[in-house]
Amino acid sequence: MTSGPDSQTALPHIAATVPARAGAGLKGEHAAEILEIRPEIGFFEVHAENYMGAGGVPHRQLEAIRRDYPLSLHGVGLSIGGEGPLDRDHLKRLKVLNTRYEPGLFSEHLAWSTHDTTYYNDLLPVPYTQATLQRVCDHIDEVQAVMGREMLLENPSTYVAFEQSTMSELEFLREITRRTGCGLLLDVNNVHVSCVNHQRSAEDYIDAFPMDAVGELHLGGHAPDTDDEGRPLLIDAHDREVDDVVWALYEQVVKRSGPLPTLIEWDNDVPAWSVLLAEAQAADGILHRVAGAELKRAV
Known part of the structure; x- marks a missing residue:
C-alpha cells in the first residue's frame, strides 16, 4: 500500500461496517x-x-489498526454552522481520509468554529432560526455530495440559549434530517449537560428525539461546576468516566433505539488503556442486556 495522501486503501482489512x-x-x-x-x-x-x-507514525499505526477493526471518522473542524462557506481544502482532506480508510461512519458537530480567517479551538452553538437552518442544510448537502456518503450530525452541548431562536433543538434537528437525508449522532452526555444547564428534562428530550435517524451514540464524562447564580453548571469535559446519570440515560436510549455503535469519548486527562476499555465493556454490557430483553419480549 502506498502511503501518500491520495492513496486508495488496498489492504485486505475487515469489513468497514461498524x-x-x-x-x-x-x-x-x-x-x-x-x-x-x-x-x-x-x-x-x-x-x-x-x-x-x-504519512508518519500516526498513519502507520492507524493503517495497522484498520486491518483488524472498523473505524468511525469524526470531524471537529468543518464549522457546519458557520456563516461563511465551508473550507474546500479541509473538505478535500476529509474526502482523502474517507477514501484511504473506508470508515463505516462519518460524523460532524452541529456547531461553528470559524469567523473569516480565524479558527477557534471550540465548538460554538448556533441559534435555531430559519436562516441558520438553511445554512446548515446547505453545508451538509455540500459535505455529503463531496464525500459521496451520509454524514451524521451530532447534537451539541450548550451553555447559553439564544433569544432569537424560533424553534427547539429537536425541531431543528428533525428538519435538518428531513431536508438533507443526513443521519444523527446522539451524544447522550451532551443531552445531560445541556438539559442540566438549561433546567430541562433529559428524559423528555430523549423520549422526543428522532431515534430513527440515529446511526451512532456517544458517551463521555462531564465536569460539574456552578454558574454566577449558584445553579448547577456542567462542562462537556471528556476528562473522566461516564457519570451514573448518563449511563441511566444511555439505557433509556438503547431501549428506544435498539443496539447502536456506541463510542466512549475521553479526550483530556487520558487514562491508561485499561480504564478506557473498561468503560467500553460497561457500554457493551448494557447493549447486550437490553438487546436480550428486547428479544425475549419479541418472542
Whole structure:
C-alpha cells in the first residue's frame, strides 16, 4: 500500500461496517498497546483532523489498526454552522481520509468554529432560526455530495440559549434530517449537560428525539461546576468516566433505539488503556442486556 495522501486503501482489512457494539476513541498514547494486545472491542473512532498529514507514525499505526477493526471518522473542524462557506481544502482532506480508510461512519458537530480567517479551538452553538437552518442544510448537502456518503450530525452541548431562536433543538434537528437525508449522532452526555444547564428534562428530550435517524451514540464524562447564580453548571469535559446519570440515560436510549455503535469519548486527562476499555465493556454490557430483553419480549 502506498502511503501518500491520495492513496486508495488496498489492504485486505475487515469489513468497514461498524457493529452495534461499544468502541473507543483512538489515542496516540494507546496505539502501541492496542497493536500488541489486539483487544476485543467493536471499533475505534478517530478525529479526522489528527490524520490530515500525508504519512508518519500516526498513519502507520492507524493503517495497522484498520486491518483488524472498523473505524468511525469524526470531524471537529468543518464549522457546519458557520456563516461563511465551508473550507474546500479541509473538505478535500476529509474526502482523502474517507477514501484511504473506508470508515463505516462519518460524523460532524452541529456547531461553528470559524469567523473569516480565524479558527477557534471550540465548538460554538448556533441559534435555531430559519436562516441558520438553511445554512446548515446547505453545508451538509455540500459535505455529503463531496464525500459521496451520509454524514451524521451530532447534537451539541450548550451553555447559553439564544433569544432569537424560533424553534427547539429537536425541531431543528428533525428538519435538518428531513431536508438533507443526513443521519444523527446522539451524544447522550451532551443531552445531560445541556438539559442540566438549561433546567430541562433529559428524559423528555430523549423520549422526543428522532431515534430513527440515529446511526451512532456517544458517551463521555462531564465536569460539574456552578454558574454566577449558584445553579448547577456542567462542562462537556471528556476528562473522566461516564457519570451514573448518563449511563441511566444511555439505557433509556438503547431501549428506544435498539443496539447502536456506541463510542466512549475521553479526550483530556487520558487514562491508561485499561480504564478506557473498561468503560467500553460497561457500554457493551448494557447493549447486550437490553438487546436480550428486547428479544425475549419479541418472542
